[in-house]
Amino acid sequence: xxxxxxxxxxxxxxxxVVIAVLYSCRPKSEAPTAFExxxxxxxxxxxxxxxxxxxxxxxxxxxxxxxxxxxxxxxYIGPDGMVGKYLGNKMNCTNCHLDAGTRPFGLNYxxxxxxxxxxxxxxxxxxxxxxxINNCIERPHNGKPLPLDSKEILAISCYIKxxxxxxxxxxxxxxxxxxxxxxxDAPLNLNNGRCVYHRECARCHGVHGEGKFLPDQSTYExxxxxxxxxxxxxxxxxxxxxxxxFIKANMPHDKATWDKPVLSDRxxxxxxxxxxxxxxxxxxxxxxxYPNVETKPIDxxxxxxxxxxxxAQHKYGPYKPxxxxxxxxxxYVNY
Numbered sequence: 640x641x642x643x644x645x646x647x648x649x650x651x652x653x654x655x656v657v658i659a660v661l662y663s664c665r666p667k668s669e670a671p672t673a674f675e676x677x678x679x680x681x682x683x684x685x686x687x688x689x690x691x692x693x694x695x696x697x698x699x700x701x702x703x704x705x706x707x708x709x710x711x712x713x714x715y716i717g718p719d720g721m722v723g724k725y726l727g728n729k730m731n732c733t734n735c736h737l738d739a740g741t742r743p744f745g746l747n748y749x750x751x752x753x754x755x756x757x758x759x760x761x762x763x764x765x766x767x768x769x770x771x772i773n774n775c776i777e778r779p780h781n782g783k784p785l786p787l788d789s790k791e792i793l794a795i796s797c798y799i800k801x802x803x804x805x806x807x808x809x810x811x812x813x814x815x816x817x818x819x820x821x822x823x824d825a826p827l828n829l830n831n832g833r834c835v836y837h838r839e840c841a842r843c844h845g846v847h848g849e850g851k852f853l854p855d856q857s858t859y860e861x862x863x864x865x866x867x868x869x870x871x872x873x874x875x876x877x878x879x880x881x882x883x884x885f886i887k888a889n890m891p892h893d894k895a896t897w898d899k900p901v902l903s904d905r906x907x908x909x910x911x912x913x914x915x916x917x918x919x920x921x922x923x924x925x926x927x928x929y930p931n932v933e934t935k936p937i938d939x940x941x942x943x944x945x946x947x948x949x950x951a952q953h954k955y956g957p958y959k960p961x962x963x964x965x966x967x968x969x970x971y972v973n974y
Contacts, residue, residue: 682813682814682898683813684743684744684812684813684814684897685743685747685749685806685812685813685814685815686741686743687738687739687741687742687802688801688802688804690703690706693801698797698801701790701793701794701797701798702794702797702798702800702801704790704794704798705794705795705796705797705798705799706739706798708732708791708794708795708798709731709732709733709736709739709740709795709798710731710732710733710739711731711858712726712730712731712732712733712780712858713726713728713729713730713731713857713858713859714857714858715791716776716782716785716791717729717857717858719857722791723785723791725776725780725782725783725784725785726776726780726781726782727780727781727782727783727922728780728781728782728863728868728869729852729857729858729859729868730779730780730858730859730862730863730868730869730870731858731859731862732775732795734859734862735779735876735885736748737889740798740799740802741802742889742897743813743814743815743888743897744814744816744817744818744884744885744888744889744897745885745888745889745897746817746885747802747814747815748798748799748802748803749802749803749806749812749814749815750803750806750810750811750812750815751768751771751799751802751803752768752796752799752800752802752803753803753806753807753808753809753810754808754809754811755767755768755771756768759771759774760929760931760934760935760936760973761774761873761928761929762774762928763929763930763931763934767787768796768799769787769792769796770787772785772792772795772796773785773787773792777925777926778870778871778873778874778925779870779871779874779875779876780870781868781870781871781922814897816884817881817883817884817885817887817888818884818887818888818897818900819884820880820883820884820887820904820907820908821904822880822908822956822957822958822959822962823904823905823908823956823957824957824959825956825957826952826955826956826957827879827908827909827912827955827956828905828909828912829909829912829913829916829955831905831906831909832906832909832910832911832912832913832914832916833913835902835906835909835910835913836910836913836914839890839891839901839902839910840864840890840891840910843860843861843891843892843893844861844862844863844864845861845863847866848863848864848865848866848869848914848919849863849866849868850862850863850864850868850869864914865914865915865919865920865921866919866920866921867920867921867922869921869922870921870922871921871922871923871924871925872921872924872941873924873925873926873928876915877915877921877940878936878938878939878940878974879908879911879912879915879938879940879954879955880908880911880937880938880958880974881936881938881974882911882914882915883904883907883908883910883911884907886902886907886910886911887900887902887904887907888900890902890907908956912954912955915954928941929941932944932945933945933970933971934971934973935971936973936974937953937958937961937962937965937972937973937974938953938954938958938974939953940953940954945970946961946964946965946968946970947964948960948961948964958974962974
């Protein structure tokens with residue numbers, strides 16, 4: 640009755656709601672992390688080699704084709720692919736391996752060639768580089784594996800080899816993993832993650848995480864973050880700590896850089912938790928991931944585990960008690 644007689648009260652009430660929401664979503668102040676306290680000059684990150692330096696020979700032809708496949712994966716081997724139909728969605732490798740696998744702290748490929756074959760806990764066996772490429776085709780792309788002797792597998796392998804020229808075998812370089820994060824003492828906050836998502840992420844990835852297609856619908860300008868056309872639960876990005884380390888270094892993409900991140904550690908973790916929360920549908924997880932409990936990462940949210948903590952705590956934290964328990968008992972710690 641009062642609102643009908645005094646319309647300005649409606650405006651004031653709406654304004655109060657907006658203020659309350661903004662207040663609940665306000666960024667949290669944090670002390671700087673060890674990474675933030677260190678000068679960016681202390682890191683000597685590897686940068687992308689000039690593509691003009693790709694040799695003009697048969698190897699170079701495959702390198703160029705491999706780079707094309709990483710940049711335009713859906714065009715070549717997507718659901719409507721011109722070479723074959725292997726992907727279950729229209730995402731591209733570069734959606735996760737940023738700048739065609741060359742961005743520091745953007746899941747780059749620089750040291751990959753020199754580290755394969757290597758043991759992979761997800762499969763609990765030694766994988767070749769070709770098998771690791773197919774691992775991405777099957778999980779993030781929700782697809783079926785390419786033939787191991789295909790031109791496409793060979794081309795991507797050659798491109799990765801070319802990017803890693805000069806890096807010693809088994810060595811890593813600064814920036815070929817995610818940024819280090821301070822893990823909180825409490826469980827992650829999905830409500831804060833939702834606020835961060837709508838404040839920083841929704842304008843590109845969509846209010847409902849659906850992504851944004853190019854005008855011709857051939858692939859994404861910005862990939863979906865959940866839904867049946869996004870990555871599987873078995874993908875690395877489904878692991879919250881691993882995902883947050885990537886997010887902190889690179890998102891929002893139009894503001895953040897690895898040396899000048901926008902999100903706090905806590906906001907990066909909370910938004911990763913929201914994106915990967917149980918309220919969001921995903922394609923069905925294929926296969927048995929991390930079958931060996933001895934080498935299962937602490938942030939993989941499906942049991943069983945060799946510690947007494949629940950699936951919920953492995954997914955949303957707090958993580959410090961898990962780490963402390965595993966270290967105390969001489970167990971594998973990886974995240």
